[in-house]
Amino acid sequence: MIRFMRSVGAQALERLASLGRATVMWGTAMWGLPGPGDFTLMLKQIYHVGVLSLIIIVLSAFSIGAVIALQFHTQLSRFGAEDAVGLGLALTLLRELGPVVTALLFAGRAGSAITAEIGLMKATEQLSSMEMMGVDPLHRIVAPRLWAGIISMPLLTAVFNVVAIYGGVIVAVEWLGSDPGAFWSGMRDAVELWEDVGKGMLKSVAFAVVVTWIAVFQGYDTEPTAEGIGLATTRTVVISSVVVLAMDFLLTLSMYGDF
Numbered sequence: 001m002i003r004f005m006r007s008v009g010a011q012a013l014e015r016l017a018s019l020g021r022a023t024v025m026w027g028t029a030m031w032g033l034p035g036p037g038d039f040t041l042m043l044k045q046i047y048h049v050g051v052l053s054l055i056i057i058v059l060s061a062f063s064i065g066a067v068i069a070l071q072f073h074t075q076l077s078r079f080g081a082e083d084a085v086g087l088g089l090a091l092t093l094l095r096e097l098g099p100v101v102t103a104l105l106f107a108g109r110a111g112s113a114i115t116a117e118i119g120l121m122k123a124t125e126q127l128s129s130m131e132m133m134g135v136d137p138l139h140r141i142v143a144p145r146l147w148a149g150i151i152s153m154p155l156l157t158a159v160f161n162v163v164a165i166y167g168g169v170i171v172a173v174e175w176l177g178s179d180p181g182a183f184w185s186g187m188r189d190a191v192e193l194w195e196d197v198g199k200g201m202l203k204s205v206a207f208a209v210v211v212t213w214i215a216v217f218q219g220y221d222t223e224p225t226a227e228g229i230g231l232a233t234t235r236t237v238v239i240s241s242v243v244v245l246a247m248d249f250l251l252t253l254s255m256y257g258d259f
Contacts, residue, residue, distance in 0.1 A: 041144040042151075049110035049145070050152030056105055057156050058163050064101065065164030068092060069172040082172075086183035087190050089168040094191065094200045095256070098161040100248050103207035106153050107240035111215035114145050115236040118219025119229035127220075142216050149212025150205070157204040199255045206247060211240045 072085045118141060121127050127137040172178040191197070215236050222232035 041140070042147050045144045045148035046152055049106075049114065049148050050156060053106060053109050053152070053156060054159065056109055057102060057160050060101065060105055061160040061163035062167035064097060065089065065093065065167030066171045068097075068164075069168035070176070073172050073176050073178065082178050083182035083186055085168070085172045085178055085186075087186040089172075090165060090187045090191050091196060093161050093164050094196045096200075096248070096252070098157050098164065099200050099203040099207060100244060102153060102157040102160045102204065103211055103244045104241055106149075106156065106208075107211045107215070107244070108237055110149065110152075111211050111236050111240055112233045114149070114212070114215040115219040115222070115233045116229055118142070118145075118216060119222040119224075119232050122220065122222060123224040123226070123229060125224075138220075142220060145216050146212050149215070150208045153208035153211070154201055154204045157201065161200075202255075203248065203251050206251065207244050210243055210247065214240050214243065 069085060069089055072088045073082060076082055076084055076088070118127075121137075121141065127141065130137045130140060169180075169183065173180045173183055218232040218236045218239075219229075222228045
């Protein structure tokens with residue numbers, strides 16, 4: 001029993017130490033806004049983590065929008081409420097699926113790439129070489145990737161929502177024959193700018209901060225071996241996915257719950 005309690009205590013202390021290192025890394029890397037000389041580095045990372053993620057975002061968004069519209073139309077047609085397909089599709093995407101699915105896809109594609117890239121730099125001692133030359137790797141390597149993730153994910157979420165709604169239009173209106181006027185009017189009359197669009201984008205910003213933070217920390221704190229990099233990449237995807245889903249529940253409860 002004592003041995004078990006000692007093991008649990010050691011694991012807890014290790015997790016707290018990791019959280020402390022992550023917090024120190026975050027504060028050091030984000031100290032002050034990027035200067036003019038950092039703008040090029042940040043743009044390069046926005047291209048790598050944002051632009052190169054567009055393909056998977058667009059394909060996934062179109063498929064998800066089409067499936068949701070098909071399911072809504074099939075169920076609502078039983079009650080003669082096909083006109084509500086557009087509203088249901090928009091609310092589902094803007095409030096929940098858009099931010100959450102984008103964050104999960106971002107963690108799987110861009111987050112794992114960030115972790116592997118920084119981990120490889122550590123394994124090949126590039127980070128140590130920067131320190132020896134007087135270059136802060138947190139400012140040069142970590143900060144541009146943090147800012148790129150925070151900027152890119154909300155934009156990717158907006159693209160996801162637009163493409164998913166278009167996929168729903170293709171299925172519900174063009175294929176299943178829903179009235180286009182009712183489809184768009186229901187969406188226009190009921191969707192609110194802040195309550196639906198704004199809060200959904202706020203979720204996306206929160207997910208962007210957490211997922212990018214996890215990705216850069218796992219790469220920066222990894223063991224400098226091939227096995228360590230692989231484990232760090234896996235942890236990035238797993239931890240990011242769990243944290244995003246848990247945060248989504250808490251944010252939804254605070255934003256839309258009745259208290």
